[in-house]
Amino acid sequence: MELAGEMGLAILAGAIGLAFSNLDKISRFKGAGFEAEMNMVHTIIENQTEPSPEQKKQAIQSDVLSNEEARILVSLQKPGYTWRYARTVSGEVSLPLNKTESILFSLMTRGFAKNGTGSNGEIWAITNVGKSAQEQYEQKKNA
Structure with a gap:
């Protein structure tokens, strides 16, 4: 001893x-x-990097975002946050919580968002493919 x-x-x-x-x-x-x-560390690092050329190509090949999906992706990119709760995103984009959650799951299945577990439940983050898709949506909208 x-x-x-x-x-x-x-x-x-x-x-x-x-x-x-x-x-x-x-x-x-x-x-x-x-x-x-x-997984949390990887997401923080991914959040601070630009999408790769392959990720940009994947976003181009994906289907077009709706206005609501684009607004949610913008909310997931809010400076100072890597992970967001659906309830917070819902308030920022002025959509009902159940609709926001449905859109988040759709974005996740398409590779634009991912989820994890936070201290108060499920949390969401944007992927680099999601960042690229959102950027392309904004470019098309402003063209």
Whole structure:
């Protein structure tokens, strides 16, 4: 029992090492007081990058956005937020919550949005393909 502190530290170091050795393969890791949620980190990084040429091409090949879908995608891109609750988005775009949720699920199935779990329920984020589709929608609208 003399080395209990050292043993705990070794376990924590091992847990951290395991988490970071396979960043692309894990979605959630918890051990020895350390927890990693890689989907959240990936989304934050994706939110700060521009869509790739492949993602732009995918957005071009996708069907056209409706006005409501475009407004929801704009709301998902609100500066300072990576993840948004449907209730918040619903208020910002002035649509009923059930309609907003339906549109969010439609956007997700088309690869324009993704969801996760937040402290108060389901949360939503825009993907790079969604960013590109929304940008193209705005360009067509303003042309």
